[in-house]
Amino acid sequence: DDGFCSAPSIVESDEKSKPIYWKVTNPTLSPSHLQDLPGFTRSVYKRDHALITPESHVYSPLPDWTNTLGAYFVTPAMGSHFVMYLAKMKEMSSSGLPPRDIERLVFVVEGAVTLTNTSSSSNKLTVDSYAYLPPNFHHSLDCVESATLVVFERRYEHLGSHTTELIIGSTDKQPLLETPGEVFELRKLLPVSLAYDFNIHIMDFQPGEFLNVKEVHYNQHGLLLLEGQGIYRLGDNWYPVQARDVIWMAPFVPQWYAALGKTRSRYLLYKDVNRNPL
Numbered sequence: 001d002d003g004f005c006s007a008p009s010i011v012e013s014d015e016k017s018k019p020i021y022w023k024v025t026n027p028t029l030s031p032s033h034l035q036d037l038p039g040f041t042r043s044v045y046k047r048d049h050a051l052i053t054p055e056s057h058v059y060s061p062l063p064d065w066t067n068t069l070g071a072y073f074v075t076p077a078m079g080s081h082f083v084m085y086l087a088k089m090k091e092m093s094s095s096g097l098p099p100r101d102i103e104r105l106v107f108v109v110e111g112a113v114t115l116t117n118t119s120s121s122s123n124k125l126t127v128d129s130y131a132y133l134p135p136n137f138h139h140s141l142d143c144v145e146s147a148t149l150v151v152f153e154r155r156y157e158h159l160g161s162h163t164t165e166l167i168i169g170s171t172d173k174q175p176l177l178e179t180p181g182e183v184f185e186l187r188k189l190l191p192v193s194l195a196y197d198f199n200i201h202i203m204d205f206q207p208g209e210f211l212n213v214k215e216v217h218y219n220q221h222g223l224l225l226l227e228g229q230g231i232y233r234l235g236d237n238w239y240p241v242q243a244r245d246v247i248w249m250a251p252f253v254p255q256w257y258a259a260l261g262k263t264r265s266r267y268l269l270y271k272d273v274n275r276n277p278l
């Protein structure tokens with residue numbers, strides 16, 4: 001051999017033939033590959049950040065939902081003002097309503113659900129689609145076969161007389177936004193108007209691209225890596241990350257990302273906006 005201790009090459013599995021976000025339900029380093037390793041996890045929980053990795057995701061039946069398992073990753077117990085969870089909807093499953101005054105954003109990572117609301121109009125949400133449900137907005141998400149949703153919920157913070165409305169969309173229909181001084185591609189899933197107290201950023205990096213700004217800001221984040229792999233810096237820690245990893249970023253945690261490998265990185269990021277931090 002050529003003298004190099006060649007590790008088994010990354011088999012270029014035909015990425016193209018896989019459905020979008022396929023890695024979120026089939027992560028490279030999947031829980032099954034780790035279960036024989038006693039006590040090992042990639043997960044970390046610190047004062048100002050957490051990395052929650054697939055072998056640590058713990059599911060239990062979601063109260064008020066039918067036939068649905070949920071794994072909570074971010075909750076106010078960490079100091080956040082929102083919750084973030086993955087909902088695994090099985091056959092003939094349906095959602096429960098959030099508590100009073102709580103807004104909800106659902107994003108379909110796998111499968112399909114039907115959203116029906118009071119005006120009994122129904123919308124089919126497939127992979128890469130999402131819906132924003134205003135506080136106290138009666139609705140139901142129903143699944144016939146199976147679906148995986150990432151869900152954010154938050155107590156809506158009123159500002160004057162502004163009100164939010166039902167939003168239904170899909171990432172690929174959102175325009176790319178200007179990112180002065182940065183190379184990543186940015187889409188936002190919600191309007192930027194003052195009525196909305198958070199937004200969901202979809203950020204794309206080609207391999208080798210990285211955040212220019214080493215950010216420290218008052219906003220908090222819940223991140224799901226949808227595609228790709230790279231290094232996430234959080235505070236003084238540098239973590240190799242892969243699709244399906246979840247990250248909690250508390251206000252002011254120094255944060256930075258660099259995309260690596262042969263495929264694009266795409267992550268979904270909750271960010272609070274439009275409200276005075278006081």
Ligand SMILES: NC(=O)N[C@H](N)C(=O)O
Nearest residue numbers: 201203215255256269271
């Ligand atoms: N960690 C991040 O990607 N942060 C975003 N660039 C943001 O705060 O907008």
Ligand SMILES: [Mn+2]
Nearest residue numbers: 215217221255
């Ligand atoms: Mn940020």
